Amino acid sequence: MAVIQTFTALQVMQDAPVIPVIVLHDVAHAVPMARALVAGGVRMLEVTLRTPQALACMEAIARDVQEAVVGAGTVRNPAEAQSAARAGARFAVSPGYTSRVGQACRDLGLPLLPGVATGSEIMMALEDGFTQLKFFPALQAGGTAMLKAWSGPFGEVKFCPTGGVTLQNAHEFLALPNVVCVGGSWLVPADALETGDWARITRLAGETAALRG
Ligand code: 3PG
Numbered sequence: 078m079a080v081i082q083t084f085t086a087l088q089v090m091q092d093a094p095v096i097p098v099i100v101l102h103d104v105a106h107a108v109p110m111a112r113a114l115v116a117g118g119v120r121m122l123e124v125t126l127r128t129p130q131a132l133a134c135m136e137a138i139a140r141d142v143q144e145a146v147v148g149a150g151t152v153r154n155p156a157e158a159q160s161a162a163r164a165g166a167r168f169a170v171s172p173g174y175t176s177r178v179g180q181a182c183r184d185l186g187l188p189l190l191p192g193v194a195t196g197s198e199i200m201m202a203l204e205d206g207f208t209q210l211k212f213f214p215a216l217q218a219g220g221t222a223m224l225k226a227w228s229g230p231f232g233e234v235k236f237c238p239t240g241g242v243t244l245q246n247a248h249e250f251l252a253l254p255n256v257v258c259v260g261g262s263w264l265v266p267a268d269a270l271e272t273g274d275w276a277r278i279t280r281l282a283g284e285t286a287a288l289r290g
Contacts, residue, residue, distance in 0.1 A: 086188040086209040090257040094288040097264040107134035111142040113275035117282025125150035132164040139165025155181030179205045194218040216241025
């Protein structure tokens with residue numbers, strides 16, 4: 078049996094400038110979409126648990142696209158973390174943070190990027206030993222100004238801002254010393270999935286390489 082490579086949360090963040098936030102409604106889209114992203118240089122794939130098909134999509138990617146590293150997004154409780162791990166997720170991202178989710182991911186050996194939007198949430202995540210965090214929803218909750226303000230009291234924290242980040246503004250986030258990567262849904266547009274425009278997804282993924290200066 079092939080050895081599955083494991084990653085830390087920091088390694089997940091460092092792999093590419095953008096972690097795509099993916100919403101899949103059709104299992105048939107999962108594998109060609111994952112191959113298209115990998116072809117564009119993006120292999121850490123956050124499949125959100127927002128659709129009934131999400132777990133089956135993760136399973137398909139984990140089984141058929143060896144070059145991809147599939148993760149679960151929108152993990153909101155321990156049961157969802159467990160289902161995601163069973164489906165082959167190798168990292169997890171949560172829109173907010175609870176110690177229960179943090180502990181569940183630890184127990185599963187699943188690197189977690191906990192979502193935070195306030196200083197108190199950062200302090201809770203830090204208390205539980207998490208120093209790589211998702212800032213969500215980034216633009217709505219204060220954007221780059223918020224990240225600059227947090228760099229003082231929370232100097233050891235590295236962020237993945239997500240929510241409202243686009244190809245046009247990503248460089249403003251990535252220029253900050255406390256930002257390692259950004260997350261965004263723009264790499265996998267719903268209409269590209271519907272029409273099977275895999276070349277467009279590869280192109281969108283490829284465009285992000287230039288973001289890392
Ligand atoms: C998420 O769903 O995690 C983010 O909202 C993605 O945000 P975006 O659609 O603004 O990229």
